[in-house]
Amino acid sequence: MPGHPHPYPLEPARAGDAAPLAAMSEALIEQGLRPAWSAARIRWHVRDPDSVVLTARLGAGIAGFAIMRYGDEVAHLNLLAVAPAHRRRGVARALLEWLEESALTAGTFIIGLELREGNAAARSFYRALEYRELGQIPGYYQGLESAIRMSRDVRARRASTPGAHQQTP
Numbered sequence: 001m002p003g004h005p006h007p008y009p010l011e012p013a014r015a016g017d018a019a020p021l022a023a024m025s026e027a028l029i030e031q032g033l034r035p036a037w038s039a040a041r042i043r044w045h046v047r048d049p050d051s052v053v054l055t056a057r058l059g060a061g062i063a064g065f066a067i068m069r070y071g072d073e074v075a076h077l078n079l080l081a082v083a084p085a086h087r088r089r090g091v092a093r094a095l096l097e098w099l100e101e102s103a104l105t106a107g108t109f110i111i112g113l114e115l116r117e118g119n120a121a122a123r124s125f126y127r128a129l130e131y132r133e134l135g136q137i138p139g140y141y142q143g144l145e146s147a148i149r150m151s152r153d154v155r156a157r158r159a160s161t162p163g164a165h166q167q168t169p
C-alpha cells in the first residue's frame with residue numbers, strides 16, 4: 001500500500017473504532033438527518049473484505065476517517081470526514097489518495113461518491129482532487145436534500161505520477 005509522509009498516521013480501523021466513527025459521522029456529515037451510519041453498520045464495513053475503513057490517527061484519537069467499498073467497476077466512497085480542529089492540513093487528501101491508490105492496485109478504476117448539495121466545502125475539496133460532477137439526485141437524503149454525484153477515474157493518477165511511464169516494459 002502507498003505510504004504518505006504525514007503527521008497523522010493512516011491505519012485501517014479496528015472494530016472498537018466503530019462507535020467513535022459513528023459519532024463523527026452523525027456530528028460532521030449527517031447533521032439534520034436521521035443518522036444512517038450506526039456503529040453496527042460501520043463495524044460491518046470494518047469486517048467486510050470488500051471495504052476499507054481508513055483512519056487518520058492522532059495519538060489515541062481519530063482526526064479523520066473514510067469508508068470505501070470496492071466493486072468490480074466502481075469503488076464507492078461512503079463517508080469521509082475530518083474533525084474541525086484538523087482541517088486544511090491535508091488529512092482528507094491523504095485519506096482519499098491512499099484509497100485511490102488502493103483502488104488502482106485492485107483494478108477498480110472509477111471512484112464514485114455522493115455528497116449533500118449544500119456542502120460547499122466538500123464540493124470544493126472534491127473538485128480540488130479532480131472529481132467531476134455528474135449530476136444531481138433530488139431528495140437523495142431522506143427526501144430532505146439533494147445529492148451531487150461525483151466521480152474520478154483514478155487512472156489519471158498513474159498518468160500524473162512522475163516516472164510512471166518507466167514501468168512499461
Ligand SMILES: CC(C)(COP(=O)(O)OP(=O)(O)OC[C@H]1O[C@@H](n2cnc3c(N)ncnc32)[C@H](O)[C@@H]1OP(=O)(O)O)[C@@H](O)C(=O)NCCC(=O)NCCS
Binds near residue numbers: 078086092121128129
Ligand atoms: C471536506 C473535508 C473532508 C475536507 O477535509 P480537510 O482535511 O480539511 O481537507 P484537505 O486539507 O485535505 O484539503 C485539500 C484541498 O481541498 C480543498 N478544500 C478543503 N476544504 C476546503 C474548504 N472548506 N473550502 C474550500 N476548499 C477546500 C482545498 O483546495 C484544499 O487544499 P488547500 O488547503 O491546500 O487549499 C472536511 O471539511 C470535512 O470533514 N467536512 C465535513 C464532512 C464532509 O463534508 N465530508 C465530505 C462529504 S461525505
